Amino acid sequence: MGGLQIPMEHVLTLAGLLFSCGLLGLMLRRNIIFMLMSLEVMLNAAALAFVAAGAKWGQADGQIIFLLILSVAAAEVAVGLGLVLQIQRRFKTLDMDQARRLRG
């Protein structure tokens, strides 16, 4: 029986606060690089919740899901940064409000 000595609620509160930071950043910033960073923060908060749950019951499953989230983040960033380069080339700006039309 492992079990955290920190109350689980506190860890989940931390994860929730980090997630809300990311969500706020995603909604308020219009620069696409900052939007990608906010997505990273949100994925990271979800991973924190998984690892905390794994540590709570002393099982390795939480870290397995952390690995899965890590590969999701890596793939997402690779494609997202490719998109950043395309948008910069096509619109000469990183402002997402300039690139809201689907066919431009």
Place this chain on the structure above:
Amino acid sequence: MMETLFYLAAVVALAATGLALTRANAAHALIYLIVSLLAVAVTFFLMGAPFAAALEIVIYAGAIMVLFVFVIMMLNVGEEGITREREWLSGRNWIVPGLLAALLLLELVIALRHAPTTTAGVDVTPKAVGLTLFGPYVLAVEIASMLLLSGLVGAYHLGRRFIVRRERRGGAS
């Protein structure tokens, strides 16, 4: 004792994330984001997940953030890029992230000095993670490999046209 360290790392993570997402300058934001990821790695370590902490630093703060740095550097090449980078390297901008990172290092040293290094009773060792990963969760490995392959193909497709157009334009002028 370990609980105090955990809450300190949590405060550092929240502060660094908040600072990162409110910067105007993308390079400064990246530094704060790296500090935030390091703080989350310290909380992983304190929760008894050393393998996850190592992966967080190596892959998140290492590989993924380096991708961001590459793209930011690619986006402003040329004369104005050089002057802007000179501004970035001025001393003041490094003080706060440096202090936060030093605080995290201090926490890690204190945690390693103590006999039970975690707030959990037991660590989930890398061996247990590996056995579970390639035992019941082997399908997750397959899914991750397919996902990474599709990410690779997508990034190659999006990035290749960028490189080809640039070369053609360079040849014409």
